[in-house]
Amino acid sequence: MPRDTPSQLTVPRGPSPRESTRIDVCCFNPLGFVNELYVDDPDKDSGGKIDVSLNISLPNLHCELVGLDIQDEMGRHEVGHIDNSMKIPLNNGVGCRFEGQFSINKVPGNFHVSTHSATAQPQNPDMTHVIHKLSFGDTLQVHNVHGAFNALGGADRLASNPLASHDYILKIVPTVYEDKSGKQQYSYQYTVANKEYVAYSHTGRIIPAIWFRYDLSPITVKYTERRQPLYRFITTICAIIGGTFTVAGILDSCIFTASEAWKKIQLGKMH
Known part of the structure; x- marks a missing residue:
């Protein structure tokens, strides 16, 4: 078995993690x-x-x-x-x-x-x-x-x-x-x-x-x-794009939360 x-x-x-994103997006290795x-x-x-x-x-x-x-x-x-x-x-x-x-x-x-x-x-x-x-x-x-x-x-x-x-x-x-x-x-x-x-x-x-x-x-x-079948390449591309948007969303949320907290701290000091 x-x-x-x-x-x-x-x-x-295979390629290093930094290389893999570029290679997977740019070309399809069959x-x-x-x-x-x-x-x-x-x-x-x-x-x-x-x-x-x-x-x-x-x-x-x-x-x-x-x-x-x-x-x-x-x-x-x-x-x-x-x-x-x-x-x-x-x-x-x-x-x-x-x-x-x-x-x-x-x-x-x-x-x-x-x-x-x-x-x-x-x-x-x-x-x-x-x-x-x-x-x-x-x-x-x-x-x-x-x-x-x-x-x-x-x-x-x-x-x-x-x-x-x-x-x-x-x-x-x-x-x-x-x-x-x-x-x-x-x-x-x-x-x-x-x-x-x-x-x-x-x-x-x-x-x-x-x-x-x-x-x-x-x-x-x-x-x-x-x-390799073509669908595996498409799945890889979707996973990379999805992961990129997920990470970007997390970072945006963290930055927004930190910004709001800082504004509240500044308002508190003014009062």
Whole structure:
């Protein structure tokens, strides 16, 4: 059954209140959106996979130490994933920018940036970082749908403890956009929580890493593009005009009442 879309996943963004009056009066936008929530896997042709795009900079860690590891509840455990990825040296080779595209299974799991795949482990790896992009699935080519498709884009942890691990807990939400012709595009939004910590075991300090732990929401968000009927535009205009006259009447009444009260006060002083 259709329900309202949660605000944290962001519905199509409209104009500000100041802009809306001008736009509604001057022109008629025939396209609108219906937002729905339902339980299903909308992209059944994906083979149980989700494409991931990650772009992250570690300005104080050499590229030969940086690696990507992938694990999940289906038994996948891949250390040092290198397919469709590149490492770009930063700061004269002191740091590294990792860019990669890979796929994950539609089961709970994690992928993490670490030094686990390095031939020799550094003594004190510095995991301070900036996340430029983390997105799942295809990018929606729709200008007026602004959701949490890159919620971690711009996350800056350069001021963090260099020896700390970072946990990003992601809830991935399938998202469908259907245009007025019925064509559908599939993507994923996500919500995120994070924590930072220095971990220890009985053998000493644990090598830090940047963890992205994910789970999939059973709820799908769907944006459906619909042509707005003309009567809705007329109703909006009537509401704006009616509201304007109501506010003007209230202000006029207040001013008149205040004026009469002032006149009575002045007459009282004269007597």
